[in-house]
Amino acid sequence: MGNSFSSIISIKDVSVTFQHKGKSIEAVKDVSFEIQKGEIFGIVGTSGAGKSTLLRTINLLQLPTQGKVFIHQNDITGFEGESLRKLRTNIGMIFQQFNLIHSKTVYGNVAFAMKAVGRSKDEIDKRVPEVLELVGLTHRTNSLPTKLSGGEKQRVGIARALANNPEILLCDEPTSALDLETTTSILELLKSINIKLGITTIIISHEMNVIKKICDRVAVMSNGFILELDDVFTVFSNPKHEFTQSLVRHTFDLALPERLLHREGYKTLKIIYSGEFAEESIIADTIEKYGVKINILHGKIEYITDRPYGILIIQLSGSDEKINEVEGYLKSKTLKIEEVIENV
């Protein structure tokens, strides 16, 4: 996380209501939070949760119906014309569908960002190769967007967004149109840019995996509300809201075949562990100490901001007494333990 505590963006009681065919739809409902300078802040939620709408209030592509948005403690909500355009040059944005100008080359697309705000040709000629190098696209300088792969298109999008040296980068589902491998490389690029330039990055995604890979903090959004907001590790390891719990479960995807779930004489347990516990040999110790049989059926360890967080599904067999003892022991050694009765 960014080392300072100064907030660069603060969103206060923001609501956005759309009028559609005489009905009003509340896309964002009374949302407030702050984003710290230099952090990567994630907003996660299903489609239609209002993430995109909320993100767009930061550069006023979407005007809040109620509430205010502050950048560096300045209320920007009323900005118009010249002041709005000036504000926007300080906020880069990238999109799910890249939104490149098809009739311009890679160079032309990046140059357009600078031309749009009245930079001179000399400045443009100096800056464009710099940003193209930053995103690793020097060899594509004169290509047209139609000749590029999805990952390359998003790199052009990033270069364009960075051309005017903004302090803030908004990312609207930046990897949702990309395959897994390209997603990873784009996320790594965003992370490295965040570290190199100290640019405050806000990224929205419907995938917890994306958030987990690069974000420092995350807000979980559903139906226009922010359900919880905390550092990513906390949200992952201790999701409070039911919706967040299911998002996290989907990320781990630990479903078992039915025949294993209902095996006679076995008790199925889900063990959740994190921090230093994850690095100890708890299972081996348990077997040695209690002489029970333990089958490991499923498991996964994730490293979220370098801290391990693991889930293990095991089956125990033995007398009820012994199983209770083992459960007690495991409980003392891990974060959470629960019996698995059905797949969720």
Place this chain on the structure above:
Amino acid sequence: MYSMSWSELFARLNNAFFETLLMWVTASILSIIVGTLVGLIIFATRDGLFWKNKILYYSLSAFINTIRSVPFMILLIFILPFTKILIGTTIGPFAASVSISITAVAFFARLVEISLSDVDKGIIEASKALGASNFIIFKEVLFPEAIPSLIRGITVLSISVLGLTAMAGMFGGGGLGDLAIRYGYYRYEIKVMVATSVILILWVQLFQGFGDYLAKKSENK
């Protein structure tokens, strides 16, 4: 029965061809310029993307619909007094170009509106997010992105204009259409009928081919 000699036919065809060419070029250029402007205003005032203005949008749109719904023959006659004031005469290719242009402007304005509307809204949003002014967005994004579609529109427009010159020709404009009707139809001169038709068919074919080529080229540049 009187039959036109070959030399007379060529002389008349030659004369008519240039009259048609004059009407065609004048009316096409005028309607491309004015139609682009009107189409742009309709597009820009339609919704919140640029300069939403319901009054301007609906009045321009209604005006265009009115012109487009009146049959061209009727419009021609309605417009004659206006042409007289504007050019001083209702005879000749230039005078005929006035009524052709008015109809063609209405037609082309719609084509421009469609072409501009087809440009991906995401690209416009991205440009706005960069802090680009509306003027720069039109100049650097909307028109360049719409070029292949605009070229197709211009091709369709020019061919419609050619059709209109035939009708306008009958009301004093002259040209191939006039020749075909006066000699070919009223006097049963098959030669005239065939010759004018062949010229017009070739004209359309060549121009359509040229337009397609340009549109394709602008797409893959």
